[in-house]
Amino acid sequence: MEKLDKLNIKMLGKIIDQFLTENEVNMLITLPKGSLDAQIQENIKLGSVIRFYIFLNCIKPIVDEFAKEAEIDKTSAEWEGIVDTYLAMIKKEIIEGGKI
16 A cells, blocks of 8 residues: 555546546647747646646547547557657657757
């Protein structure tokens, strides 16, 4: 059993997931014309950690839709390679800031 006095990433994730599940959450992402600098608005106003978890929960339905549109079997090695490519793009975006 995990100690209750020590908040680790797993426990934090459970707390945030519970909060997100119990509340309606809206997020608007705007890319202004001429810019790739995302402007983000959400209705709960609890900061960047919560925004990250909201975003994290958005990734799977987006890539699932891509797999369906591209008719890719998500149990295939091809799909695993595509996911690796997505993850590399995300890493590069975070580290290098948009120089994909």
